[in-house]
Amino acid sequence: MTDVAVAVSAVRSPAVGARRGSRDVRRVLQLLLATAWLVDGLLQFQPFMFTRAFGTQMLAGTAQGNPSAIAHSITWGDLVVGHHSVVADSLFAGLQLLIAFGIAWRPALKAALALSMAWSVVVWWFGEGLGGLFSGTANPVSGAPGAVLLYAVLAVVLWPADRAGTNPRFVAARAVGTSVARGVWVVLWALLAWFAVLGVNRSPQRLNQLVRQMATGQPRWLAGLDDHVAGALAQRGLGVSVALAAALGVVAVGVFLPPALARATTALALVLGAAIWVLGENFGGIFTGTGTDPSSGPLLVLIAAAYWPSQRSASAELDRQSVAA
Amino acid sequence: MSGPGWLPDSFAGIMVAVSTYCSARLLLARHMRRRINVDINIAHVSMGVAMAGMLVPALTTLPTGLWEAVFVGLAAWFGWQSTVFVARHVGEGPPGDLHHVSHYLTHLVMSCAMLYMYFAASPASATNGGGMAMGAAGGTADYVGLPLFFLAVLSVSAVWHVDRLSVLSRQPVLVGGGGPGAEPGHVPSATLAAGRGSQPFLAPRAEMLCHIAMCITMGYMLVLML
Numbered sequence: 348m349t350d351v352a353v354a355v356s357a358v359r360s361p362a363v364g365a366r367r368g369s370r371d372v373r374r375v376l377q378l379l380l381a382t383a384w385l386v387d388g389l390l391q392f393q394p395f396m397f398t399r400a401f402g403t404q405m406l407a408g409t410a411q412g413n414p415s416a417i418a419h420s421i422t423w424g425d426l427v428v429g430h431h432s433v434v435a436d437s438l439f440a441g442l443q444l445l446i447a448f449g450i451a452w453r454p455a456l457k458a459a460l461a462l463s464m465a466w467s468v469v470v471w472w473f474g475e476g477l478g479g480l481f482s483g484t485a486n487p488v489s490g491a492p493g494a495v496l497l498y499a500v501l502a503v504v505l506w507p508a509d510r511a512g513t514n515p516r517f518v519a520a521r522a523v524g525t526s527v528a529r530g531v532w533v534v535l536w537a538l539l540a541w542f543a544v545l546g547v548n549r550s551p552q553r554l555n556q557l558v559r560q561m562a563t564g565q566p567r568w569l570a571g572l573d574d575h576v577a578g579a580l581a582q583r584g585l586g587v588s589v590a591l592a593a594a595l596g597v598v599a600v601g602v603f604l605p606p607a608l609a610r611a612t613t614a615l616a617l618v619l620g621a622a623i624w625v626l627g628e629n630f631g632g633i634f635t636g637t638g639t640d641p642s643s644g645p646l647l648v649l650i651a652a653a654y655w656p657s658q659r660s661a662s663a664e665l666d667r668q669s670v671a672a
Numbered sequence: 673m674s675g676p677g678w679l680p681d682s683f684a685g686i687m688v689a690v691s692t693y694c695s696a697r698l699l700l701a702r703h704m705r706r707r708i709n710v711d712i713n714i715a716h717v718s719m720g721v722a723m724a725g726m727l728v729p730a731l732t733t734l735p736t737g738l739w740e741a742v743f744v745g746l747a748a749w750f751g752w753q754s755t756v757f758v759a760r761h762v763g764e765g766p767p768g769d770l771h772h773v774s775h776y777l778t779h780l781v782m783s784c785a786m787l788y789m790y791f792a793a794s795p796a797s798a799t800n801g802g803g804m805a806m807g808a809a810g811g812t813a814d815y816v817g818l819p820l821f822f823l824a825v826l827s828v829s830a831v832w833h834v835d836r837l838s839v840l841s842r843q844p845v846l847v848g849g850g851g852p853g854a855e856p857g858h859v860p861s862a863t864l865a866a867g868r869g870s871q872p873f874l875a876p877r878a879e880m881l882c883h884i885a886m887c888i889t890m891g892y893m894l895v896l897m898l
Contacts, residue, residue, distance in 0.1 A: 354808055374835075379830045389891045393898070394675040433676050451834035465680075566816050634816045662749065 373518045375652055377505050381450035383498070383649070384463065387640045388443030395637050396436045402429025405637065406474055412482025417472075424473040442466060460502040467499035474639070483546045487539040487595065488627035490643045491559050497646035500535065504528060504653050516606070519653040529602045536599035536616070543592040551584040557627065564635035576626050581671055594619060606656040615650050620647030673863075683889045690882045691720030697874060706874035711753070715779050716882055719786055723889055728788060731823040740790050747783035750776045776831045785822040785890055792819075792897050819894040826894070830887035837880050847881050 395401060406425035410418040428435040446466065449459025471477060471493045478485055478493025483490035504519035515521045520528040547553055555577050562573035580587060594615060601612025624630060624644020631642030685754050694716040701708040725732035734742075754776040 378828075378831050380837055381825075381834075382827045385827045385891075387829055389823065389827070389888075389895045392675065392679065392892050392895055394896070397675045437676070447831065448834050451831045451838070453835065453838040629821070633820060636898060638898075 372508075372657075373505060373521060373653075376452055376501075376518060376649060377387050377507075378454070380463075380501050380505060381447045383645065384443050384450065384473055385394070385447035388440050388447055390633065390639055391440035391443060393636055393638075396439075396503070397433050399429045399432050401436065402426065402432055403522060404429075409474065409476030409479075412479070412484060413477070414481055417477065417481060418452065421473055421476055428473075432611060450659070456507055464499045464502045467495045467502070470495040471499075483544065484559060485542045486548050486553070486648055487542050487643075488554060488623055489561075490631075491542045492538055492626055492645060493632070494643040497643055497650065501530060501646065501649060501653070504531060504650070514607075516656055517654045518657070519650075528654070532602045532650075533599050535650070536595050538594035540592040540599060543588050543595060548588055549585050551582045554580045554584045554587055555582075561627070561629045561632070564632075564637075565629055566634050568636065569629055572626075573629065591619075602654060609656045616651035616654075617648055620644050620651060623647065632661055678761060679892075680727040684724040684731060686885050687720040687724040687727070687889055688697055690885050691717045691724070693878070694720065694882060697879070698803045701874045704874065705871060707871045708874050708879070711749060712775075712779060712883075713879075715750075715783065716886055718742055718746065719782060719886060719890070720784060723893065726793065726893065727889075736790055736854070740787060743786040743790070747780055747787065749785060750780035754780060770831060774829075778825065779805075781822060781825045782886070782890060785819070785826070785894060788818055788822065789897065811849045816894075816898055819897050823891050823894045823898075826887040826891045830891070833880050833884050837877060837884075840880070 358448070367615070390396075391502075397403075402425045406428060407422050410421035410425070412418075442462075443466075446459050446463045449455040449462065452459075474515070475493040475495055476482065478491050478496060480492060503523065506522035508522045510521065510524050513666055515528075519531070528641065542548065558573050558577040558580060562570040565573065598612050598619065599615045601609050601615070603609075604612065621644060624642065624647075628642040628644050631640055631644070632638035633641060694713045697708055697715050698710065698717070700706070701710075721733055722742075725734075725739075757776060
């Protein structure tokens with residue numbers, strides 16, 4: 348019944364729309380975040396998720412390589428999930444749908460974002476094995492530092508609050524301020540850059556192996572793409588990893604650059620997020636019937652969109668520079 | 673259908689309820705002289721009944737071929753409406769008018785998603801001509817990008833409607849629209865929903881809820897086919 352919803356949208360006067368322009372961008376991003384949670388919740392309804400193997404094999408497999416105490420906690424939690432797979436998966440799916448609709452339902456927005464942060468941490472620990480941070484296998488191409496952690500980052504930077512007396516350069520700065528928002532950005536992208544050249548990721552065949560592993564269970568066209576990409580990466584892992592780390596590093600510092608350059612580095616972040624999603628993550632393995640979420644690519648794109656320098660702040664920057672001159 | 677049995681049963685129950693309610697809307701709107709989107713309600717009834725039959729074969733009502741014809745017709749209708757709307761309005765109307773295209777395009781996508789599900793699903797048995805077994809799409813395995821696209825559109829539509837619903841819930845619903853005595857600053861949602869028409873809209877929130885339920889159920893079925 349979109350006509351009714353359309354009428355509600357259309358009733359706003361142009362003046363109100365203009366005044367609320369930047370706020371609307373944040374709302375759009377919040378709704379995209381809600382959409383991501385909704386897709387996650389629906390994916391949780393896949394038949395495989397209701398089987399014992401989901402907990403005892405798929406989730407428990409993330410314990411490998413972690414320090415003993417962490418690995419034991421993950422194994423314990425995932426065995427509980429495996430032994431009560433139907434109830435546990437129903438709860439997971441219901442909770443994710445609840446978060447999605449809570450973010451979309453304006454009166455419940457704050458509660459839903461807070462719930463999403465808490466749930467993200469739980470899933471990051473028990474479902475993603477802390478993103479491989481402690482096992483030495485984290486690689487941005489395969490989703491490090493854990494896609495679900497990015498949901499928590501988004502919940503923070505899209506929190507529905509406005510710091511008084513600030514002229515935010517981008518949407519993400521509205522709730523936490525420019526300094527904190529920049530800090531979050533730098534930590535995130537610098538971590539990704541570090542992971543790209545960390546330990547085993549420097550080996551010549553690492554990227555080749557990662558891409559080849561992804562091809563298993565994919566549809567023919569995607570497996571074919573993986574085959575081509577893996578072939579191109581063969582024996583070139585180190586060079587590509589260094590280049591990727593350099594690009595991620597440029598993105599990390601881009602948030603401190605003037606608006607025009609910041610826009611270019613943010614565009615680079617968008618491209619990298621999309622490339623990682625398609626070439627490295629194969630759309631989060633959704634087509635294999637065992638994907639629990641679309642992985643980190645779309646979330647990196649969403650985060651980059653939240654840091655896109657706004658026109659208003661750009662003109663304010665020009666004014667400031669002309670005054671200084 | 674794989675997974676716990678109560679899940680498709682629950683979704684089928686929701687679809688039966690939505691179909692019944694939308695059928696009642698089609699009858700009541702005429703009787704009560706209220707506005708509704710007739711094409712949308714017909715689409716919801718058709719999709720609800722069809723999906724209930726796909727989820728629970730015992731609820732199958734029409735042969736697969738007939739359902740496919742129905743959804744080809746609905747897809748053609750919404751495609752034609754989108755084209756006509758774009759030809760008439762783009763560049764002329766206010767920005768809000770562009771959203772009206774989504775009204776048709778979303779239901780075009782839903783009709784195409786129904787067709788995809790019929791083409792992708794395999795017959796449950798040779799003797800049960802209408803029964804469909806949902807699951808991994810065999811012959812369509814190389815086209816799994818399609819259900820992902822459908823899933824994305826349906827998810828965005830559902831989320832957007834929940835957002836609009838929360839906005840609408842803050843507006844007072846006036847049966848007869850905003851008259852001279854209407855409180856300033858409050859825009860009667862019934863009038864809003866009716867758009868440029870003079871008749872108030874019939875239960876706009878309930879119709880939005882039906883659309884959300886339809887999107888979620890269809891999304892669930894598409895996920896089973898990934």
